[in-house]
Amino acid sequence: MKKTLHQVILGWVMALVVSTPYFAAAATPEPKSESFPLTTKSTTARQLANQALAIYVDHVQQPEAIALLRKAIVADPQFAMAHELLAQISLDSAEQVAEQQKAFATRRHASPVERTAIEWYQNAAEHKMIPAITSMNEVVHQYPHDKLVVWMSSWWLMTQTQYSRALAIYENSQITDSPGLLNNMAYNHAYLRQYDEAINLMAKYAASLPGDPNPEDSYAEILRLAGRYDQSIEHYRAALKIDPEFYSSKFGIADTYSLMGNQRQARKEYDKAFSKFHLEEVQRIMWETREATTYVREGDFKGADRAFQAIADAAHSRHISQVEADSYRQMAIYQPDARRASQLLDKADAALLDGKNAMKAAIMQESAQVLRARVELAVRTGDRQVVRTALDRLDQLAQTANDQMIDAAFHGAAAALSFSEGNYDKAIEHLEEDQDNPISVELLVDAYQKNGDAAAARRTAASLAERNDPTVEQALVVPAFRKCYQDASCNSGLKNVSLPQQASRTFP
Amino acid sequence: MLLLTACAIQAKQLAVVSDKENSTGNVKTADLASILSGKTKTWSDGRPVKIVLRDPNSPEMELVFRRVLNMTADQVRTLMQSRPGLIVVADSDEAILRFVSATRGAIGIVDLYSLTKDVAVIKIDGKLPFDAGYLLKGN
Numbered sequence: 176m177k178k179t180l181h182q183v184i185l186g187w188v189m190a191l192v193v194s195t196p197y198f199a200a201a202a203t204p205e206p207k208s209e210s211f212p213l214t215t216k217s218t219t220a221r222q223l224a225n226q227a228l229a230i231y232v233d234h235v236q237q238p239e240a241i242a243l244l245r246k247a248i249v250a251d252p253q254f255a256m257a258h259e260l261l262a263q264i265s266l267d268s269a270e271q272v273a274e275q276q277k278a279f280a281t282r283r284h285a286s287p288v289e290r291t292a293i294e295w296y297q298n299a300a301e302h303k304m305i306p307a308i309t310s311m312n313e314v315v316h317q318y319p320h321d322k323l324v325v326w327m328s329s330w331w332l333m334t335q336t337q338y339s340r341a342l343a344i345y346e347n348s349q350i351t352d353s354p355g356l357l358n359n360m361a362y363n364h365a366y367l368r369q370y371d372e373a374i375n376l377m378a379k380y381a382a383s384l385p386g387d388p389n390p391e392d393s394y395a396e397i398l399r400l401a402g403r404y405d406q407s408i409e410h411y412r413a414a415l416k417i418d419p420e421f422y423s424s425k426f427g428i429a430d431t432y433s434l435m436g437n438q439r440q441a442r443k444e445y446d447k448a449f450s451k452f453h454l455e456e457v458q459r460i461m462w463e464t465r466e467a468t469t470y471v472r473e474g475d476f477k478g479a480d481r482a483f484q485a486i487a488d489a490a491h492s493r494h495i496s497q498v499e500a501d502s503y504r505q506m507a508i509y510q511p512d513a514r515r516a517s518q519l520l521d522k523a524d525a526a527l528l529d530g531k532n533a534m535k536a537a538i539m540q541e542s543a544q545v546l547r548a549r550v551e552l553a554v555r556t557g558d559r560q561v562v563r564t565a566l567d568r569l570d571q572l573a574q575t576a577n578d579q580m581i582d583a584a585f586h587g588a589a590a591a592l593s594f595s596e597g598n599y600d601k602a603i604e605h606l607e608e609d610q611d612n613p614i615s616v617e618l619l620v621d622a623y624q625k626n627g628d629a630a631a632a633r634r635t636a637a638s639l640a641e642r643n644d645p646t647v648e649q650a651l652v653v654p655a656f657r658k659c660y661q662d663a664s665c666n667s668g669l670k671n672v673s674l675p676q677q678a679s680r681t682f683p
Numbered sequence: 684m685l686l687l688t689a690c691a692i693q694a695k696q697l698a699v700v701s702d703k704e705n706s707t708g709n710v711k712t713a714d715l716a717s718i719l720s721g722k723t724k725t726w727s728d729g730r731p732v733k734i735v736l737r738d739p740n741s742p743e744m745e746l747v748f749r750r751v752l753n754m755t756a757d758q759v760r761t762l763m764q765s766r767p768g769l770i771v772v773a774d775s776d777e778a779i780l781r782f783v784s785a786t787r788g789a790i791g792i793v794d795l796y797s798l799t800k801d802v803a804v805i806k807i808d809g810k811l812p813f814d815a816g817y818l819l820k821g822n
Contacts, residue, residue: 304813309800316799332796340796573815582815608820 220250266455269532388414497533500526543584550588613652697819730788
């Protein structure tokens with residue numbers, strides 16, 4: 176192994192700079208040039224798995240890929256990696272849980288690197304994050320140029336909000352001919368708010384798949400994230416022109432109308448889409464939740480209750496505990512009546528206690544969200560005992576869970592308490608750790624202002640006004656915040672920063 | 684279509700790593716400050732400390748210096764100019780991990796999601812990355 180230790184001046188400091196090949200890795204096997212193995216005793220099963228990956232990774236044909244993987248595990252029930260891939264891409268939460276268990280149970284039939292990949296996902300499912308990360312990096316190190324490995328790692332990193340690391344793995348792979356990876360990387364840039372880079376990759380993605388609706392659909396979603404709603408709808412319509420059965424674009428139009436503030440039109444679009452397309456469970460719940468959110472956006476909480484209750488009832492009858500709990504939690508956070516909100520959180524807890532058809536990690540994350548909602552509610556009603564009890568439980572969960580989402584929930588809850596006590600320094604410390612939740616970000620703007628940090632308040636306000644994710648939290652906070660932000664007579668301390676032109680043009 | 688409801692903010696966590704033979708499983712923030720500022724030159728078993736980090740101008744390293752040393756970039760620049768060779772600067776996390784795994788007494792700081800099994804993770808004030816209240820975390 177070549178050694179290249181050299182001394183440089185890095186602009187201002189004399190220091191040794193170590194480049195990558197300075198020392199050979201101590202224990203990890205060297206990178207391999209061949210493909211990541213898919214070990215099975217059945218040729219048919221391997222062919223089915225390869226077909227599934229070909230249509231899923233590059234063409235996002237998820238239901239078709241799932242069907243092929245289901246056939247592959249029938250052909251070889253001991254095909255561990257096929258179980259794992261099915262666990263990762265299934266749209267049915269019970270199947271996700273069952274297939275992860277089967278992948279782990281059958282891993283002895285797989286090769287060493289496949290076993291490492293399965294252990295990575297198993298550790299992640301059990302919230303053992305450091306071993307999950309080291310296993311992922313071991314797989315990436317051994318197969319840095321393999322498309323499946325780059326897809327698996329970059330996708331998982333996206334779920335962990337590690338967009339920069341996902342991009343680094345992709346760039347290191349030197350894979351330039353995978354439309355699916357171009358699509359994923361465009362989203363990574365968009366989530367980092369690097370819209371120029373996102374749009375540039377999206378153009379390459381579209382050129383690589385002429386006549387395919389998904390590039391238009393992805394382009395539309397990225398434009399919506401950037402707040403360019405009208406252009407977003409144009410691209411969704413272009414996708415539907417290519418393929419009228421491309422349901423994601425039909426629902427995308429509905430989502431965009433909702434974010435634009437046109438809830439009646441949004442619901443019309445959702446209803447048309449639901450009546451036209453049969454969806455897998457995860458997708459159906461996601462868009463039903465977004466439709467329910469349209470009522471929250473227009474302040475019709477009774478309408479929202481009816482829609483969310485229907486989702487909770489369906490989830491209960493199908494024993495999908497996390498979805499049931501999350502529906503009740505979302506209902507609780509918009510309730511004007513604190514007693515009713517508390518009852519809904521009790522129902523969420525009961526569903527979590529049932530804990531059916533969900534990964535342990537998902538149940539723990541939902542428990543944290545429910546506890547956070549309980550703390551915020553108790554802060555609102557001044558019930559100090561409930562605040563203390565729920566916050567202590569959330570603290571315990573955060574201490575043991577090793578999970579960013581749980582950690583963020585704890586910080587959001589602790590910040591609500593600190594803010595209510597007028598301890599703005601402490602509130603800011605916590606709120607800066609929960610900048611994904613619009614409720615916390617709005618509180619952060621207030622806390623900065625109360626602490627006299629006008630520049631931080633303005634910067635944070637500008638970023639909050641740009642949020643375009645179709646969640647209940649966004650619906651409760653952002654439209655009203657934007658209205659004030661754009662009104663010269665409202666909170667004048669925030670008015671010295673103008674919104675980006677593209678976003679401000681399209682605000683409702 | 685991506686079918687992933689992603690979050691808008693990327694939370695960064697950094698891990699303090701050592702070679703696997705290093706028996707120091709935990710350091711206090713003050714101990715880490717003493718190591719990074721060059722005051723502590725050896726480990727408890729007598730091995731010399733060798734520090735390897737990313738570009739001190741990077742946002743990640745600015746977070747480290749602010750949280751651990753309570754220093755601005757300018758102050759760190761002055762410190763490093765007065766003690767050339769105190770810190771080895773690597774051009775990637777992978778380079779840091781290779782250096783640390785192969786160098787007895789080495790200590791480095793990397794993006795948590797770059798971590799490999801070839802190094803040991805050192806706790807700070809009894810906390811590992813992902814633990815609530817972990818020092819080297821930021822958005």
